[in-house]
Amino acid sequence: MTNATSTDVSVSFEPASSARKLPAGGTGRLGFFEPAAPALPLNPDDALADIAAESAGNAQPYPLVLSASPLDPRAWPAIIAARVAGGVTIGSSTADDVERSAASTASDAPASSANSFTVDTIDVNGDELPDVTLYAARADGTRTAVSDDWARLSRLIERFSPHAGTLYPSALARDIDRLDAIIDQDLIGTLFAVIASSEHPHDERLDRRDFLHGAQQHAALRRVFYARLGWFDDILSRSPYLLGSQPTDADAHLFGVLLTFDIGYRNAFPVPDAAVVDYPHLWEYAKRLYATPGLVSDDDRRTIGLLPDTDGAYTQPWGEPAFTETVDDIRAAWNA
Known part of the structure; x- marks a missing residue:
C-alpha cells in the first residue's frame, strides 16, 4: 500500500527470453553466470543523503527501484525482502493476514521512518538479464544506483522498511x-x-x-x-x-x-x-x-x-x- 509519504520499491523484470540453454556466443556473454564482485558499497547513506537533499522538506525524497529477474536465484532474497517490506507476511500466515498487514503498513510505520513499500512488476526490454541492483529515482527522472551487493541487498531493503528485523533479526x-x-x-x-x-x-x-x-x-x-x-x-x-x-x-x-x-x-x-x-x-x-x-x-x-x-x-x-x-x-x- 502506498500513500503520499511512502517510498515505492519496484521490481523490474527482464524478459525471460534473454536466458537460453548454452546461448550462441557463450554463457559469459550474458554476464549472468559468473557473479561479479559488487561495484558499489552496501552502505548507501552518502548517496541517499545527496538525493534527499534535492527534496528538502519532502517526506518522500526518492522512490527506490529494485532491478532484478525472477530467473536469477541471486535476485530472490531482495525480491522477497521488498515484498515483506510491503506487508507480505510469510510463515504461518493466511491470506487475510497478508491483506491486513499490507493495509496497515503505512499507518503502523514509525513517524520517523515515512517509508512503506509496495512491489510492482514492470517488464523492461533488453537483451540481457539485469544485475541485481537497487536504484534511487531522482526528481528529474534519472536514477542513481544505490547498491549492487546482491548477497546482502535484502538486508538493506529491510532497513528502509517499517518491518525491519523481520527477515534479519x-x-x-x-x-x-x-x-x-x-x-x-x-x-x-x-x-x-x-x-x-x-x-x-x-x-x-x-x-x-x-x-x-x-x-x-x-x-x-x-x-x-x-x-x-x-x-x-x-x-x-x-x-x-x-x-x-x-x-x-x-x-x-x-x-x-x-x-x-x-x-x-x-x-x-x-x-x-x-x-x-x-x-x-x-x-x-x-x-x-x-x-x-x-x-x-x-x-x-x-x-x-x-x-x-x-x-x-x-x-x-x-x-x-x-x-x-x-x-x-x-x-x-x-x-x-
Missing part, C-alpha cells in the same frame, strides 16, 4: 550470515559454475564428453551442489525453516535456488540427476513458501515457466523442463 544475525554464505557459495556459485562448465565448442552430449572437455569438473561441482541440498534437507527435517519457526533472510536465499532450479537450470545437468522434489523436506518447504500469498507473483511464475501465458504457451528460457523421474509433470507438481 539481530539475535540471529550470526547464524543467518553463516547460512547465507553457504547458500551463496555452495549452491548459487556452484550452480553457475556447473552451467559455465557445460559450455563446450561442439554439440556432443555432456555424458559422452571425456574428462579433457570438462566432464570431471562438471561432476565434481554437481556433487557439491547435491551434497548441500541434502544437508539442507536434513536441517528441514527437524524445523519448518532453517533457523526455527519463522523464515529469515537465509530462507530467502535458499528459496531462490529451489524455485529456479527444476524448471530452468537442471537442464544443464545430466538427465538422471535429482530434482528438488526428490528431497522430501526441501520440497515441502519450497512448496509452502511458493504458495504464500503475495510472495511469488503470477508474473514471476510465467517468467520462470511455471504458468502459461494468455495464449496458453509456456515461456521456456531453458527449453522443456528436464525429465523428473518421481513426477510426471514438474510444473503441475509445483502448482498443486
Whole structure:
C-alpha cells in the first residue's frame, strides 16, 4: 500500500527470453553466470543523503527501484525482502493476514521512518538479464544506483522498511550470515559454475564428453551442489525453516535456488540427476513458501515457466523442463 509519504520499491523484470540453454556466443556473454564482485558499497547513506537533499522538506525524497529477474536465484532474497517490506507476511500466515498487514503498513510505520513499500512488476526490454541492483529515482527522472551487493541487498531493503528485523533479526544475525554464505557459495556459485562448465565448442552430449572437455569438473561441482541440498534437507527435517519457526533472510536465499532450479537450470545437468522434489523436506518447504500469498507473483511464475501465458504457451528460457523421474509433470507438481 502506498500513500503520499511512502517510498515505492519496484521490481523490474527482464524478459525471460534473454536466458537460453548454452546461448550462441557463450554463457559469459550474458554476464549472468559468473557473479561479479559488487561495484558499489552496501552502505548507501552518502548517496541517499545527496538525493534527499534535492527534496528538502519532502517526506518522500526518492522512490527506490529494485532491478532484478525472477530467473536469477541471486535476485530472490531482495525480491522477497521488498515484498515483506510491503506487508507480505510469510510463515504461518493466511491470506487475510497478508491483506491486513499490507493495509496497515503505512499507518503502523514509525513517524520517523515515512517509508512503506509496495512491489510492482514492470517488464523492461533488453537483451540481457539485469544485475541485481537497487536504484534511487531522482526528481528529474534519472536514477542513481544505490547498491549492487546482491548477497546482502535484502538486508538493506529491510532497513528502509517499517518491518525491519523481520527477515534479519539481530539475535540471529550470526547464524543467518553463516547460512547465507553457504547458500551463496555452495549452491548459487556452484550452480553457475556447473552451467559455465557445460559450455563446450561442439554439440556432443555432456555424458559422452571425456574428462579433457570438462566432464570431471562438471561432476565434481554437481556433487557439491547435491551434497548441500541434502544437508539442507536434513536441517528441514527437524524445523519448518532453517533457523526455527519463522523464515529469515537465509530462507530467502535458499528459496531462490529451489524455485529456479527444476524448471530452468537442471537442464544443464545430466538427465538422471535429482530434482528438488526428490528431497522430501526441501520440497515441502519450497512448496509452502511458493504458495504464500503475495510472495511469488503470477508474473514471476510465467517468467520462470511455471504458468502459461494468455495464449496458453509456456515461456521456456531453458527449453522443456528436464525429465523428473518421481513426477510426471514438474510444473503441475509445483502448482498443486
